[in-house]
Amino acid sequence: MPRALIFKEYGGPEHSAVADVAKPSPGAGQLLVAVKAAGVNPVDWKTREGLLRDFRPLDLPAVLGREASGLVEAVGPGVTGFAPGDEVFGATADAGFSEYALLDAEASAPKPAGLSFAAAATLPICGVTAYNAVAHVHPEAGDVVVVTGAAGGVGVVVVQLLHDRGVRVIGTASEPKHAFVEKLGAEPVAYGEGVRERIEALAPAGVTAIIDTVGGDALRDVAPLLADGSRLVTVADPTAAGEFGGSMVSRHRPTTTLIELADLVVRGALDPNITATYPLERAADALAEVQTGHVTGKVVITVP
Ligand SMILES: NC(=O)c1ccc[n+]([C@@H]2O[C@H](COP(=O)([O-])OP(=O)(O)OC[C@H]3O[C@@H](n4cnc5c(N)ncnc54)[C@H](OP(=O)(O)O)[C@@H]3O)[C@@H](O)[C@H]2O)c1
Structure with missing residues (x-):
């Protein structure tokens, strides 16, 4: 059996x-x-x-x-x-x-x-969730996107997809993971008390979108960086995101997205x-x- x-x-x-x-x-x-x-x-x-x-x-x-x-x-x-x-x-x-x-x-x-x-x-759950979260914020040149939990399963894919689009990415992670996050293509920032000030120091002109993979205080600490929640998406905590006008990621998982993600991995653009x-x-x-x-x-x- x-x-x-x-x-x-x-x-x-x-x-x-x-x-x-x-x-x-x-x-x-x-x-x-x-x-x-x-x-x-x-x-x-x-x-x-x-x-x-x-x-x-x-x-x-x-x-x-x-x-x-x-x-x-x-x-x-x-x-x-x-x-x-x-x-x-x-x-x-x-x-x-x-x-x-x-x-x-x-x-x-x-x-x-x-x-x-x-x-x-x-790719079918973790990768597609990251893909859908990135699609939600419609990244374009000039964007500065904060990714919470940048070193986790969803976070590493989100960071690489954003980096691949030529977007500036700031990723929260614990200090021992900063070198790892930097290699993925994001500027690492320690989470916890003072995280908002640390991000503001890195991006004084402001951030333009947030992709949250942690929820709770990790999201509440950074959400006020955005003037409104239209470009705030979470994969983890719809309640906290809703407090700031943000949204939960879509659960749509079409075969076409899997094929696109697989192609990115094969081409070496995503790991x-x-x-x-x-x-x-x-x-x-x-x-x-x-x-x-x-x-x-x-x-x-x-x-x-
Ligand atoms: N909606 C969906 O379809 C879907 C699909 C997949 C996952 N999810 C959800 O998304 C969340 C993340 O999933 P995952 O697979 O990426 O999880 P994971 O691989 O377990 O990653 C968790 C990451 O979060 C980081 N972290 C923990 N506390 C943090 C904090 N306060 N601030 C910033 N980072 C923190 C950890 O980094 P440190 O070690 O540096 O703390 C770790 O790298 C989970 O809640 C999961 O259930 C949803």
């Missing part, structure tokens, strides 16, 4: 373990994929803790994981454009920390040969910065690393 990281009850990591599960069968619009890699996101531990159970109730035990790459084994009714044997990556229909997963065909794309399975697995990989049998450790809230770049689970 396939192995997967399951959790039996909502709560801490003690409720999860790698166990045998039934092989899923693809429903309408789904791909059954033999997983090669899966991206780990904060939403995974938030799901296990039950923080999302009101929006997305699950039948337990359940498997975690929202983005994955692998080989198509079968396609469900109504799926066109994919066939068994294809190398693909996409958003999972249910779960990805497993030897076999169901992908949503409409949020999946063929994996180019020059893109690793690990890098591909970071998801995978800083840790864990074999499936150690998936719980991968989740624990992300749950610290202080990962650098991206954590990925691989299936041998």
Whole structure:
């Protein structure tokens, strides 16, 4: 039987373990994929803790994981454009920390040969969220964009996409990560008390947009830098963003965006910065690393 990281009850990591599960069968619009890699996101531990159970109730035990790459084994009714044997990556229909997963065909794309399975697995949720956040602020020449959480999974992609458009980027991160953030193409600034003054000193003419990947005080501390919230977008905290007239990022995940992101990685214009990989049998450790809230770049689970 396939192995997967399951959790039996909502709560801490003690409720999860790698166990045998039934092989899923693809429903309408789904791909059954033999997983090669899966991206780990904060939403995974938030799901296990039950923080999302009101929006997305699950039948337990359940498997975690929202983005994955692998080989198509079968396609469900109504799926066109994919066939068994294809190398693909996409958003999972249910779960990805497993030897076999169901992908949503409409949020999946063929994996180019020059893109690793690990890098591909970071794009469907983390990469697309970053892409949508950048699209929201419509960056153009002359912009000065503040990115909170510039060293995290979403932040590293946001910074590189903005840098690629020739925009000036100021990224908040803890001091040990400043050299890393600078390499991505942003001017690093320490977050916490005085962050607004530090940004004002760097950009005395003002900032023109904010992309927030942290929420809470990290967002509230910088939001007053903008006169209004029309170019303030968050991927993490719609409540705090709303206090300043800002918006939550769109959840739209079309195949065209995946293809565009994959092309950027293949061309060397984007690096998801995978800083840790864990074999499936150690998936719980991968989740624990992300749950610290202080990962650098991206954590990925691989299936041998
Ligand atoms: N809406 C969506 O579709 C979507 C998709 C993906 C993610 N998200 C959400 O977006 C958020 C970020 O996700 P992620 O994958 O980027 O998380 P992550 O990889 O865990 O990154 C967290 C980053 O935040 C930084 N950080 C922590 N506290 C901070 C603070 N007070 N100020 C500035 N930076 C701080 C950390 O850097 P330091 O170590 O330097 O503190 C770390 O690099 C999460 O809430 C996640 O649930 C939403």
